[in-house]
Amino acid sequence: MKIGILSGGGDCGGINPLIRAAVRRANDYGYQVVGIKRGWAGLMEPDTVSLDYDSVADIVSMGGTILLTSRTNPFKKEGGPEKVMENVKKLGIDWLIAIGGEDTQGVAHRLASRGLRFIGAPKTMDNDLSETDVTFGFDSAVNVAVEAIDRIKTTGESHERVMVVEVMGRDSGWVAAHAGIACGAHVVLTPEVTVDLDSVCRTIEARRKAGKKFSLVVAAEGARLGNLSQETLGQKVDEFGHPRLGGISALLAEEITKRTGSEAREVVLGHMIRGGPPSAFDRVYATRLGVAAVELIKEGKTDLMVALRGGSIVPVPVEMALKSKTVDGELLRIAGGFP
Secondary structure (H helix, E strand, C coil): CEEEEEECCCCCCCHHHHHHHHHHHHHHCCCEEEEECCCCHHHHCCCEEEECCCCCCCCCCCCCCCCCCCCCCHHHCCCHHHHHHHHHHHCCCCEEEEEECHHHHHHHHHHHCCCCCEEEEEECCCCCECCCCCCECHHHHHHHHHHHHHHHHHHHHHHCCEEEEEECCCCCCHHHHHHHHHHCCCEEECCCCCECHHHHHHHHHHHHHCCCCCEEEEEECCCCECCCCCCEEEEEECCCCCEEECCHHHHHHHHHHHHHCCCEEEEECHHHHCCCCCCHHHHHHHHHHHHHHHHHHHCCCCCEEEEEECCEEEEEEHHHHCCECCCCHHHHHHHCCCC
């Protein structure tokens, strides 16, 4: 038995612990493991590395992915799906572990109809995959965001400013909501709810009138303001059709200063919250997922994703997991209910 492992999409904390666990469990069963570099790109133009106990021994605390990653979409390349399946056969890969979010899992699911046997693992710091309580990488990202925002708050308080902090979150605001609640943000903006810019300014002005000259705004990069579209950095989109978002904090800071007279400064946390060592939770969680993925392969299962449900690791249909999971109303009310 030969198992291939790839990681696609954005990096985040937990990928390496999952790779390590899957390789070790597979080796315990006498299976060969081959790492595929740069996600699906490594199966379009084969680029692989053999993985064993020794090669993954010290990666549990490492951030990012030793296999590298990309946002390559075989279905956007001429003959792409055929190339992938041809190379899977040439490499002798019997099963694939696909580590990724909606895009990576979606490609694997579509290739299943062409004969790809795979198990998915829910990797995304955005926490927007359905059928799992949480995705790995999310806890690490929130912890980094909270530490950074706590530091930003002291500067804002000292200078009596409005600090507008932008965090990642294209279509869901899980990071913004959790970080906002944990840091006591006065305004939390997410893609799930369109908020009028005037109401944001009214909140800040009300605090000023009450003698509180510092305000903290936490905004997801995909936040929506009134009839304004999401802020993008250029017109290009990736191979999955996603534009590069960013700039919401600069827009907010400019408008808040203009409308309220309060000095506002923007801070973009960006890629720093997805990088660095994974949290203890993500190390343990990803390890459990890696072990579970190999166990499902041993049982001959395919087109499933390993997921966390009520403390247990369980298999769920990938087709169901691909449905976007947005922040629930209760959490959004809590985020906006503690000024």
